[in-house]
Amino acid sequence: MYGYVVPVKAELGQADFCLYRAFYCGICKSIGKQYGQMPRFTTSYDITFLSVLLHDVTKQHVDFVNQGCICGPRKKTVVCRNELFDKIVAANMILAYAKADDDVIDGGGLKKKAARRMLEKHYRKAAAMLPEADAIVREQYAKLRELEKANAAGIDRVADCFATMLEKTGMLLTNSADENLGKLLYNVGKFVYVADAIDDLGEDFKKKRYNPLIAEYGEFKSRKSFIEEHRAELTFLLAGTVNRAIECFNKMVFTEASDLLRNIIYKGLRSKCEELLASEKKLPPPKI
Numbered sequence: 001m002y003g004y005v006v007p008v009k010a011e012l013g014q015a016d017f018c019l020y021r022a023f024y025c026g027i028c029k030s031i032g033k034q035y036g037q038m039p040r041f042t043t044s045y046d047i048t049f050l051s052v053l054l055h056d057v058t059k060q061h062v063d064f065v066n067q068g069c070i071c072g073p074r075k076k077t078v079v080c081r082n083e084l085f086d087k088i089v090a091a092n093m094i095l096a097y098a099k100a101d102d103d104v105i106d107g108g109g110l111k112k113k114a115a116r117r118m119l120e121k122h123y124r125k126a127a128a129m130l131p132e133a134d135a136i137v138r139e140q141y142a143k144l145r146e147l148e149k150a151n152a153a154g155i156d157r158v159a160d161c162f163a164t165m166l167e168k169t170g171m172l173l174t175n176s177a178d179e180n181l182g183k184l185l186y187n188v189g190k191f192v193y194v195a196d197a198i199d200d201l202g203e204d205f206k207k208k209r210y211n212p213l214i215a216e217y218g219e220f221k222s223r224k225s226f227i228e229e230h231r232a233e234l235t236f237l238l239a240g241t242v243n244r245a246i247e248c249f250n251k252m253v254f255t256e257a258s259d260l261l262r263n264i265i266y267k268g269l270r271s272k273c274e275e276l277l278a279s280e281k282k283l284p285p286p287k288i
Contacts, residue, residue: 003286004195005049005188007260008267016260018077020288022064023055024048026079029067030089033081035122037070042096042119045286046192049264050170051079051088056257057181058174060084087173090126091133095169097123098137105145106209133169140165148210155194155237158212163189180251184265187245191269194237198276199283201226224280231277238273245269 007020028043055062063080079085100116127134144161152158166189167182174181197213202223204211214220217230227234242265249265275283 002192002196003045004192004199004269004272005264006045006268006272006286006288007263008271009288011267012263013259016257016263019257020048020052020260022077022079023051024288025069025076026081026085027051027089027092029069029078030081030085031092034086034089035093035125038118039093039096039122042092044092045288047088047092047095049188049261050166051085052257053184053261054088054170054174055084056254056261057176057178057252058084059255062256084173087130090129091169091173093119093122093126094130094134094137097126098141102141102145107207130172133172136168136172137165140168151210151215152212153216155197155212155216159190159193162193163187165189166192178252180248184245184248184252187241187248188269191238191241191245194241195272195276198227198234203282227277234277235273238276242269242273 007016009017012020024043024045027047028040031040031043054060060082062082064077065080066075067078068075097116097119100112100119103112104116140161144158147158147161163186167186170185171177171182176182197211200209201211201213201220203209205214205220213226213230213234217226217233220226245265249261254261
């Protein structure tokens with residue numbers, strides 16, 4: 001969906017890199033089998049992180065298979081479908097449709113409308129499979145839109161909608177009551193929302209769209225000057241969110257994907273903070 005929750009590839013061991021790619025390719029393959037080829041574009045690094053995390057937390061056994069891909073002739077190692085995997089893929093479809101719908105409401109053009117239309121029937125299938133997850137996503141997006149209409153200041157209050165959405169969805173998928181997992185998901189969700197707000201500063205201002213950071217801090221001349229003027233506040237906001245995620249992560253026990261998840265939480269989030277605050281324009285889509 002967004003691409004802000006990614007590992008630092010240069011510091012990944014070969015085994016962990018292969019594991020990460022196997023989950024990514026597994027999600028893409030599973031989307032294709034369950035929802036058709038076109039929705040495969042909703043495969044994202046963020047949902048890959050969620051899949052790795054929830055499989056490890058629940059100790060879900062994972063099988064692998066080598067399969068070909070329409071993107072290239074070489075066979076790839078792919079995580080096989082299981083019950084949890086199917087739920088995560090369905091949640092991804094619900095989240096992807098909600099994002100597409102939000103983009104259209106924000107004034108998206110023909111491409112955004114076409115994407116929403118293409119996803120609609122697949123969303124209905126996923127929502128029928130996970131009605132509780134659909135209700136969570138719809139409720140939080142509705143709250144978010146009300147805050148946007150009010151041009152609400154207070155980044156913590158606005159980011160709470162997206163953070164709560166990821167927390168409740170993840171807890172639902174795992175049927176877990178683990179407080180640390182919930183708080184980890186909450187802070188990762190908050191990080192994604194804040195990161196996206198920083199990334200979209202220039203575009204939101206140009207298109208006169210709501211941006212929680214502009215609503216909070218006021219005058220905007222350019223992305224560069226805005227970040228420089230509010231660097232201390234933005235750094236504190238991002239660092240505090242990442243540190244709380246790390247604190248929750250440290251209280252949890254991981255097995256198969258421990259090093260991979262540690263790379264993402266400890267290094268990947270911090271690296272993305274640096275990228276966002278150093279860039280004078282919107283970040284390009286990441287490639288792992």
